[in-house]
Amino acid sequence: MTELLKTNDLDVEFPTRRGTVRAARSVSLAVGPGEVVGLVGESGAGKSTIGNAIIDLLEAPGRVSAGSILFEGEELCGRSESEMRSIRGDRIGMIFQDPQTSLNPLMTIGAQLIETIEKTCDLRGSSAKTRAVELLEQVGITEALPRLAAYPHQFSGGMRQRVVIALALAGDPDLIIADEPTTALDVSIQAQILDLLKRLCRERDLGVIIVTHDIGVVASIADRVVVMYRGEVVETGDVAQVLGAPRHEYTKSLIAAVPRADGKLDRFSSVDYIEGNVEPFQRIDIQTHWLGQAQHERTSGNAIEVEKLELSFVLQKAIIKRNRKLVRAVADVSFEVKEGETFGLVGESGSGKSTVARLIAGLHRPDAGVIRVNGQDVSSSPRSGAARDARRAVQMIFQDPYSSLNARMRVIDIVAEPIRFYRTASNEAETRKIVGELLDHVGLGAQASLRYPHEFSGGQRQRISIARALASRPRILICDEPTSALDVSVQATILNLLKDLQQELGLTMLFISHDLPVVRQMCDRIAVMRHGSLCEVADAETLFSDPQHEYSRHLLDLMPRMDLLGKAEV
Amino acid sequence: MIFFVLKRLAQSVLVMAIVSAVSFSLFNFVGDPVNNMVGQDATREQRIEIRQQLGLDDPILTQYARFLGNALQGDFGLSYRIKRPVDELILERLPATLELVFVSAIIALVVGITLGIYTGIRRSAWTSRIILSVSLVGVSLPTFIIGIALIYVFAVHLRWLPSSGRSGTMEFGWWKTSLLTIDGWRAIILPAITLSLFQLTLILRLVRAEMLEVMQTDFIKFARARGLSERAINFRHALRNTLVPVITIIGLNIGGLIAFSVITETVFQWPGTGLMFIQAVDFVDVPIMAAYLVFVALLFVLINLVVDILYFVVDPRIRLGN
Numbered sequence: 001m002t003e004l005l006k007t008n009d010l011d012v013e014f015p016t017r018r019g020t021v022r023a024a025r026s027v028s029l030a031v032g033p034g035e036v037v038g039l040v041g042e043s044g045a046g047k048s049t050i051g052n053a054i055i056d057l058l059e060a061p062g063r064v065s066a067g068s069i070l071f072e073g074e075e076l077c078g079r080s081e082s083e084m085r086s087i088r089g090d091r092i093g094m095i096f097q098d099p100q101t102s103l104n105p106l107m108t109i110g111a112q113l114i115e116t117i118e119k120t121c122d123l124r125g126s127s128a129k130t131r132a133v134e135l136l137e138q139v140g141i142t143e144a145l146p147r148l149a150a151y152p153h154q155f156s157g158g159m160r161q162r163v164v165i166a167l168a169l170a171g172d173p174d175l176i177i178a179d180e181p182t183t184a185l186d187v188s189i190q191a192q193i194l195d196l197l198k199r200l201c202r203e204r205d206l207g208v209i210i211v212t213h214d215i216g217v218v219a220s221i222a223d224r225v226v227v228m229y230r231g232e233v234v235e236t237g238d239v240a241q242v243l244g245a246p247r248h249e250y251t252k253s254l255i256a257a258v259p260r261a262d263g264k265l266d267r268f269s270s271v272d273y274i275e276g277n278v279e280p281f282q283r284i285d286i287q288t289h290w291l292g293q294a295q296h297e298r299t300s301g302n303a304i305e306v307e308k309l310e311l312s313f314v315l316q317k318a319i320i321k322r323n324r325k326l327v328r329a330v331a332d333v334s335f336e337v338k339e340g341e342t343f344g345l346v347g348e349s350g351s352g353k354s355t356v357a358r359l360i361a362g363l364h365r366p367d368a369g370v371i372r373v374n375g376q377d378v379s380s381s382p383r384s385g386a387a388r389d390a391r392r393a394v395q396m397i398f399q400d401p402y403s404s405l406n407a408r409m410r411v412i413d414i415v416a417e418p419i420r421f422y423r424t425a426s427n428e429a430e431t432r433k434i435v436g437e438l439l440d441h442v443g444l445g446a447q448a449s450l451r452y453p454h455e456f457s458g459g460q461r462q463r464i465s466i467a468r469a470l471a472s473r474p475r476i477l478i479c480d481e482p483t484s485a486l487d488v489s490v491q492a493t494i495l496n497l498l499k500d501l502q503q504e505l506g507l508t509m510l511f512i513s514h515d516l517p518v519v520r521q522m523c524d525r526i527a528v529m530r531h532g533s534l535c536e537v538a539d540a541e542t543l544f545s546d547p548q549h550e551y552s553r554h555l556l557d558l559m560p561r562m563d564l565l566g567k568a569e570v
Numbered sequence: 571m572i573f574f575v576l577k578r579l580a581q582s583v584l585v586m587a588i589v590s591a592v593s594f595s596l597f598n599f600v601g602d603p604v605n606n607m608v609g610q611d612a613t614r615e616q617r618i619e620i621r622q623q624l625g626l627d628d629p630i631l632t633q634y635a636r637f638l639g640n641a642l643q644g645d646f647g648l649s650y651r652i653k654r655p656v657d658e659l660i661l662e663r664l665p666a667t668l669e670l671v672f673v674s675a676i677i678a679l680v681v682g683i684t685l686g687i688y689t690g691i692r693r694s695a696w697t698s699r700i701i702l703s704v705s706l707v708g709v710s711l712p713t714f715i716i717g718i719a720l721i722y723v724f725a726v727h728l729r730w731l732p733s734s735g736r737s738g739t740m741e742f743g744w745w746k747t748s749l750l751t752i753d754g755w756r757a758i759i760l761p762a763i764t765l766s767l768f769q770l771t772l773i774l775r776l777v778r779a780e781m782l783e784v785m786q787t788d789f790i791k792f793a794r795a796r797g798l799s800e801r802a803i804n805f806r807h808a809l810r811n812t813l814v815p816v817i818t819i820i821g822l823n824i825g826g827l828i829a830f831s832v833i834t835e836t837v838f839q840w841p842g843t844g845l846m847f848i849q850a851v852d853f854v855d856v857p858i859m860a861a862y863l864v865f866v867a868l869l870f871v872l873i874n875l876v877v878d879i880l881y882f883v884v885d886p887r888i889r890l891g892n
Contacts, residue, residue, distance in 0.1 A: 106884070
């Protein structure tokens, strides 16, 4: 097979004051025309660096220090900026992760397309405009002509990613490098975008490099896979072979850690190949410890009851009430969560699942309906003492570990805040001791307490969030997409930690996620939400084997095919 | 948008009501107005008569209503010192200040934005570093020192430009302009530079910081990946995205320039409203102070309104709602 692009022993390094960081070490990979190559790895593996190096857009001070990049037989390394500029867009196109930020917010879609077409195709005026319309139609945007005058913020995420793809295709390139093209999108949109990329690849004989951390994406689109670990390629091969019968130890453990949708396992398999990724637990004895003291008798009652919940947000203000534009975020939602169970809430973005969580946590007030926590009505008079006590039992873990911790507070103060606020410890010395033990318990270690959040990785921060939630001795944990910002290997350890805590403390968990395989592994019962209302509430196993609602079936169909990975060991 | 503008107008009216109340209270709290008007040897009967003539015995709300009514018609009474209507005095002085501010704002905008873009794009060039170091001097030196230094160099030492005053004026109705003669320009240059220096530095640094930030965004990276030229990236994509915060600061600062050109006008003996205000303070000339206060507030309110409307023009996300 003739190769479109080939890198030979490519080294990329970032010289810094503290020495040189080698982001990629002798990376060799090849893409042929009409072929999709998946470049897989976890964060820090150097996969995006390779993409950026090919198109010569490495962040300063990064540079290619050795090796070669051959594109259609020509060497790309050492080209001048103006030579590279004539290759970018014209012959190699690039697609970035976040369609929200890839487009200039102050220019119309049309202006951005026409500007790119004028540069890459030497077309002017009305013929450039015609070409812009053609491109939009090719990526599946209907009524393209009037939409040229629209601004990016008037488009949904999936539509924007289509525009980004149209822009990347404008110069009719031979190679497309897609850097996490679907990570920021919903599952249904993800499937559409992947289909589109696959179709374009076949129709135009395009070579595609798809950089991703998501094994599911690779399974559904790639022909060949390159697996990277800490800057090096550990395995290359046909997609069926790499995913079905991986040879390298890292690939094996990475694939084993992917949450399975086809059967329930006891624990998530952790990526044990990664050094230091063992779970260091210095577990405390719950029965005698402070953390266990607030435990009361387990009842068979409901921990959370939600009845006919309603909430609308104002989209457009107006003085006259009926002229206001409202969006119903939550409409007639009723369900109950039994004590000690894990209840999953799934749906796409905008389905209202996070809003329901925030309502229960008391961060929004419902327009109508009742919320009961441990039998206590917390919605009708939220400021009463009883409602406040009931609320203390509900704690939340947020999605983004970077913005959910106060960057100006030390870890000890972050975790101690609830203890100090509720005065659940007798003195400061005891508080410090409890914080140390909590940090130990979540697998961070007490020595973390004097450091600041920015010194920790995403997974470690999520552990801090969990310790903070535990510090109010909750009965109910609300986890809002707790691992969607994390790598597969880190996700596995965090989810295992949550499972362990739930068993030890008999916690009730409301688990919100868009990731169906994760939900299947975590939850006892699952509610499917769409446009603010519930479609279906079912036992987890029933939902996956025999979905009743049409939308549930649709969501299940969209899950990336994992049949390549072989059967799960149940 | 109309809804938005109406809301802003309502807020403006509220601000003006509060400011007018404050400036009205000046009359009652800064000394006794009658004492300020009559000589030391006025008799008790004369004083009472003046009090009644001025309506100072009426209830305070009636007095305030009268003050407001007059103010709305531009009537702020007679200056205690010069014994002429205050509005006339302000109108007479206003062209000088406005022209000074206009020229210095143009200098600050043109030079500030240009250098800001330059230092933002060539951030490690030695020229950028020199510009930034010099600009630091501009911020840290007080205006009057810069003014005096300029006078010393260009007026005293080199004798190229006049050291003070406004000359070469031509009249168009009540507006006296100095921008149509060479003499006028020679006189305005030094004070305009002095007044603009601080704003220029501020704008330069703001534009640079915004440029650096925009340059890090994904859409700039995507524009590069499409092979667009540096010029298109810098000016079409980056510059416009820096404008929203820059407009905010520039708007507020131009208000500041007009209101607080006091120091520059004093150093250069520029016959504008700032100089008039300083003299009014010296002589406790309350009507001028009160009128000036209302005038400055009105200026800020109007400029803010213009800035808000400019956001609509620049940023479609605000313009198109939702």
